[in-house]
Amino acid sequence: MTTPETASTPMVRAERVCKDFGALKVLKGVTLEVDRGQVLVLVGPSGSGKSTFLRCINHLENVTAGRLYVDGELVGYREGHDKLFEMAPRDAAKQRRDIGMVFQHFNLFPHRTALDNIVEAPIHVKKVKKAAALERARDLLNQVGLSDKAEAYPAQLSGGQQQRVAIARALAMDPKLMLFDEPTSALDPELVGEVLNVMKKLAGEGMTMVVVTHEMGFAREVADELVFMDGGVIVENGPPRDVLGNPQHDRTKAFLSKVM
Amino acid sequence: MGADESTPAPIDAVPLRHPWRWVGATVILVLFGLFLYGAATNPAYGWSTYRDYLFNDRILLGVVNTLQLTVYSMVLGIVLGVMVSVMRLSPNPVFRSVSWVYLWVFRGTPIYVQLVFWGLIPVIYQNVQLGVPFGPSLFHMNLQALSIPFLLSVLGLGLNEAAYMAEIVRAGITSVPEGQSEASTALGMSWTMTMRRTVLPQAMRVIIPPTGNEVISMLKTTSLVTAVPYSYDLFSISMREIAARTFEPVPMLMVAATWYLLATSILMVGQYYLERYFSRGSSRTLTSKQLEALAKAQTDAGHV
Numbered sequence: 200m201t202t203p204e205t206a207s208t209p210m211v212r213a214e215r216v217c218k219d220f221g222a223l224k225v226l227k228g229v230t231l232e233v234d235r236g237q238v239l240v241l242v243g244p245s246g247s248g249k250s251t252f253l254r255c256i257n258h259l260e261n262v263t264a265g266r267l268y269v270d271g272e273l274v275g276y277r278e279g280h281d282k283l284f285e286m287a288p289r290d291a292a293k294q295r296r297d298i299g300m301v302f303q304h305f306n307l308f309p310h311r312t313a314l315d316n317i318v319e320a321p322i323h324v325k326k327v328k329k330a331a332a333l334e335r336a337r338d339l340l341n342q343v344g345l346s347d348k349a350e351a352y353p354a355q356l357s358g359g360q361q362q363r364v365a366i367a368r369a370l371a372m373d374p375k376l377m378l379f380d381e382p383t384s385a386l387d388p389e390l391v392g393e394v395l396n397v398m399k400k401l402a403g404e405g406m407t408m409v410v411v412t413h414e415m416g417f418a419r420e421v422a423d424e425l426v427f428m429d430g431g432v433i434v435e436n437g438p439p440r441d442v443l444g445n446p447q448h449d450r451t452k453a454f455l456s457k458v459m
Numbered sequence: 460m461g462a463d464e465s466t467p468a469p470i471d472a473v474p475l476r477h478p479w480r481w482v483g484a485t486v487i488l489v490l491f492g493l494f495l496y497g498a499a500t501n502p503a504y505g506w507s508t509y510r511d512y513l514f515n516d517r518i519l520l521g522v523v524n525t526l527q528l529t530v531y532s533m534v535l536g537i538v539l540g541v542m543v544s545v546m547r548l549s550p551n552p553v554f555r556s557v558s559w560v561y562l563w564v565f566r567g568t569p570i571y572v573q574l575v576f577w578g579l580i581p582v583i584y585q586n587v588q589l590g591v592p593f594g595p596s597l598f599h600m601n602l603q604a605l606s607i608p609f610l611l612s613v614l615g616l617g618l619n620e621a622a623y624m625a626e627i628v629r630a631g632i633t634s635v636p637e638g639q640s641e642a643s644t645a646l647g648m649s650w651t652m653t654m655r656r657t658v659l660p661q662a663m664r665v666i667i668p669p670t671g672n673e674v675i676s677m678l679k680t681t682s683l684v685t686a687v688p689y690s691y692d693l694f695s696i697s698m699r700e701i702a703a704r705t706f707e708p709v710p711m712l713m714v715a716a717t718w719y720l721l722a723t724s725i726l727m728v729g730q731y732y733l734e735r736y737f738s739r740g741s742s743r744t745l746t747s748k749q750l751e752a753l754a755k756a757q758t759d760a761g762h763v
Contacts, residue, residue, distance in 0.1 A: 257645055259641060259644065259645065288649060288650060289649065292644070292647045292648065292649050293647065295644065295645055295646070295647045296646075296647035298645075299645075300642075300645040302638060302641070302642060302645075304638055306636075306638035306639060306641060306642035307642075308639065308657055308661075309661065310660050310661055310737075310739065319646070319656065320646035320648065323648070323652060323656060324646060324647045324648055324652070325647075352739070368646070369645075369646075372646060372647065
């Protein structure tokens, strides 16, 4: 699937990543790797730091200790001889372009139609020609099963439809990595399936994904690796079958018994 | 599921009666009629003078000047106000401090004092020179030789307005949920582009109604430019120029009021359309076009 030389660099490499907000330590040394084409699912109780870790990957939050690399490139900082230099906002924005993110509350632009939401970043950030961007956007809407909703405003769409537009919007930038921050937590139970199906299809097409979710069924079916976090550290990780079927730690057992 | 035969008949209820509304409306109409009759027959109103001067050339000149003052100073106020408020919210501490001081000075002193000050600018700064400090001068202008009260009025009104607009714009910007700028950032947009393409357009919905108020208020505040002194706006011409000569202030006040009222009415119509434009996407309510399409789809499905 991938060439040997690119396969050697993982898409995401976290080395003892720490994040604190003042005195509050949210991440206390997270080390993990996500290979190309792999789907990593992060689970854990709220406050365990899984969303914060996700937000660190595209530098929405800055890492306070440790190193975080995406595609071999340090996130948010430039490496000097023996020092790190804070990255200029322009360069940080350039890094984010290749990383798609899907939010719990969709965060679609309410003043733009579904189609305009999707073409916004390609046209204005990537400077793609308008006609080409529109064609790609229609194609993406078709892929998420919403080709008839191109002209609808977000407020006229159901939660599931909005989230599918949000996924299409992220995909329009041709990301090499997709981050999902509890993409189905704000949805009616009936609508969760349609979003998960789009994500499954995406995983099947070989997209590298990091997913924070409480959908254990999705994790079991789609994840290559499952990570259980608590208190800002990784408690247990491995293939989902092992972690879900035969958890080793008491904390994992206690958590899984509540959510499954 | 429900077949046509079982569809119940539409409800045809007797509407609730509101007799007291009718009584109230009648009383108000009678009082208003009495007032109109009194005004029409009272010679102090000088209706013939009113008619003579309503379309007087000087009055029309005053109307045009007042509208120009309003438009120019509002444009200056809005542009500067957006800049000041964006600076106030920017991550750059230099911008933040500059805008704070600006607000402090221009909101903290009365507009009348500011206008008098602007009028005195040519006295304080008699010459404007552009050049290298302690070196040669590249550009030189004698302010006292110019007649610029109109310009100074626009400057005075506009700079004062900017301080108020900045607070209105800031309220609008902070009303946009944080997720919006987060989503824009995640798509690789810069801070400036996020402001321009995502935050400000959404803030407009909150910004426009109070801005409409500001425009209407500005139209009336222009009557203070006499402090500069500028004396060719509607109020100055009708009261200080004409009424002072004819000794009939009441009809001239009515003339001025008529034109002010007409201008604000036109502005209100403009505001309605602006609000409608910027509220698109803010409600689930479908447009009539979309409703039509849905109804059509429903009937089509029903026939199949």
